[in-house]
Amino acid sequence: MAADAEAGPVRAPLSRDRVLRAAVRIADDGGIGALTMRRLAEELGAEAMSLYYHVANKDEVLEGIADVVAREINEVVDALDVPSAGARWKNAVRRRILAAREVLLRHPWAPSVLETRAAMSPEILRYHDRLLGLMRDGGFSYDLAHHALHALGSRALGFSQELFDPGDGSGSPEELAGFADRLxxxxGMLSEIAHDDPDSTLGWCDDQSEFEFGLDLLLDGLDRLRERSS
Amino acid sequence: MAADAEAGPVRAPLSRDRVLRAAVRIADDGGIGALTMRRLAEELGAEAMSLYYHVANKDEVLEGIADVVAREINEVVDALDVPSAGARWKNAVRRRILAAREVLLRHPWAPSVLETRAAMSPEILRYHDRLLGLMRDGGFSYDLAHHALHALGSRALGFSQELFDPGDGSGSPEELAGFADRLxxxxGMLSEIAHDDPDSTLGWCDDQSEFEFGLDLLLDGLDRLRERSS
DNA sequence: CCTGGGATTCTTACGATGTAAGGTAACCGT
DNA sequence: ACGGTTACCTTACATCGTAAGAATCCCAGG
Structure with a gap:
């Protein structure tokens, strides 16, 4: 009777892939906190419980989106073609890491997720395996390369914490004033640097260059160790 | 009538301090996930809503326990007395950081909490201020010392991620087997190192020495920069 | 065509969590 | 004794993940 009261445009069927893609979309704009099963279902024009046919639970969604990002990183890194033999290992590693970082800048929620659930994801393993490969080409022993990965830590994936999802960026200057005499x-540092720098105390740390500074510090140190052990 | 049916031992009154101490206790054994307002109230022999007289909300509890740990770190660090002038800055910084690390090993939940809510906590600021002080004593410019703090990142506080609260330590070896040919x-690294090392693939990374390796790599690199700029 | 059985989606419901709103009890100076 | 803070409790709600099972869809076999 009165057939299909509301014949909508027949939404595409769900699938693990569509679910994960939608999840990434939600996290990208709205943060990881906006990613709930109900919101995710809504994004797909479905009901929350329908998702459980394609994903075991929310944790699997998180692992899934971590893997999506890891895959995206590997794709970008694959596209690079940098010579890596001998002393050029350093530049090759550097380029790869900075490429990974660019991907993560598009997914500010990813570092925290990668860090907590993706250490053993196949894509992440593959990424690390190839970093190891570069170091081998450059003349590292496995032992030194292994220490190197630990030394790089999350920097190997292009992040180093605290600079992403920076909460509400609430003001340091005012609050600092209260107990500034204890610091x-x-x-001293703030006033000296603010003096040199025209733009005020806000944003006086350039994430990118700080990241590269730390990265290069480590890579230079590793290079010295490599030479010494050759 | 029939006065105080059950005259218990009159539990000590609540206070912000007691609440935070209890919260640390709960997180210490049970992990940060075990810390709920109801569980916290139970630990104190009270009801959940009573806590809200002493703390604004759960977020303030988290900030609070981060600060408790930060205070603990500063106490331990205060007890150190290491000469720091000139070239000895490096050893002084190293000792402080490793002392902080020992505190964090007693509170495995702390890294994640510190990292997300305590960047601007007074105690953390004080800690960083004193690291800066050591570097100044050692001859750093503020500019270089500033970069140094960024380079150290969370390592300055004694952690470097992923090694704490390691999930369930599920096996790498078996799962790896499936796609090992892609890695x-x-x-190669695993088999080579497993060969040298009598104890099997489990726990073949010594957190402590890996941490120190990365830390020294950074400190050595900074020392070279410092000398060059003098 | 019907029909029945998997594959897919939805409905309803439960327990856990953070916390708003307002009541009650304990304490204290007058 | 009593009014007013101060400290604590009761009840209730929204939101979350998800268990259990009903409803729907889709397609092969009669």
Whole structure:
């Protein structure tokens, strides 16, 4: 009777892949906190419980989106073609890591997820395996390369914490004033650098260059160790 | 009538301090996931809503326990007395950081909490201020010391991620077998190191020495920069 | 065509969590 | 004794993940 009251445009069927893609979309705009099963279902024009036919539970969704990002990283890294033999290993590693970082900048929620659930994801393993490969080409022993990966830590994937999802960026300057006399060096540093730099105390740390500074520090140190052990 | 049916031993009154201490206790054994307002109230022999008289909300509890740990770190670090002038800055910084690390090993939940809510906590600021002080004593410019803090990142506080709260430590070896042919270098590394090392593939990474390796790599690199800029 | 049985989606419901709103009890200076 | 803070409790709600099972869809076999 009165057939299909509301014949909508027949939404595409669900699938693990569509679910994960939608999840990434939601996290990208709205943060990881916006990713709930109900919101995710809504995004797909379905009901929350329908998702469980394609995903075991929310944890699997998180692992899934971590893997999506890891795959995206590997794709970008695959596209690079940088010579890596001998002393050029350093530049090759550097390029790869900075490429990974660019991907993560598009997914600010990813570092925390990668870090907590994806250490053993196939894609992440593959990424690390290839970093190891570069170091081997450059003349590293496995032992040194292994230490190197530990030394790099999350930097190997292009992040180093605290700079992503920076909460609400609430003001350091005002709150600092109260007990500033107890922090002579921080205050000294701030005033000295603010003096040199025209733009005010806000955003006076350039994430990108700080990241590269730390990265290069490590890579230079590793290079010295490599030479010494050759 | 029939006065105080059950005259218990009159539990000590609540207070912000007692609440935070209880919260740390719960997180210490049970993990950060075990810390709920109801569980916290139970630990104190009270009801959940009573806590809200002493704490604004759960987020304040988290900030609070981060600060408790940070205070603990500062206490331990205060007890150190290491000469720091000139070239000895490096050893002084190293000792402080390893002391902080020992505190964090007693509170495995702390890294994640510190990292997300305590960047601007007074105690953390104080800790960083004193690291800066050591570097100044050692001859750093504020500019270089500033980069140094960024380079150290979470390592400055004694952790470097992924090694704490390691999930369930599920086996790498078996799962790896499936696609091991795609990971030639990881497999090569594993087999080579497993060969040298009598104890099997489990726990073949010594967190402590890996941490120190990365830390020294950074400190050595900084020392070279410092000398060059003098 | 019907029909029945998997594959897929939805409905309803439960327990856990953070916390708003407002009541009750304990304490204290007058 | 009593009014007012201060400290604590009761009840209730929204939101979350998800268990259990009903409803629907789709297609091969009669």
């Amino acid at each position: 002579p060096h921080l205050v | 030639p270098h990881l497999v």
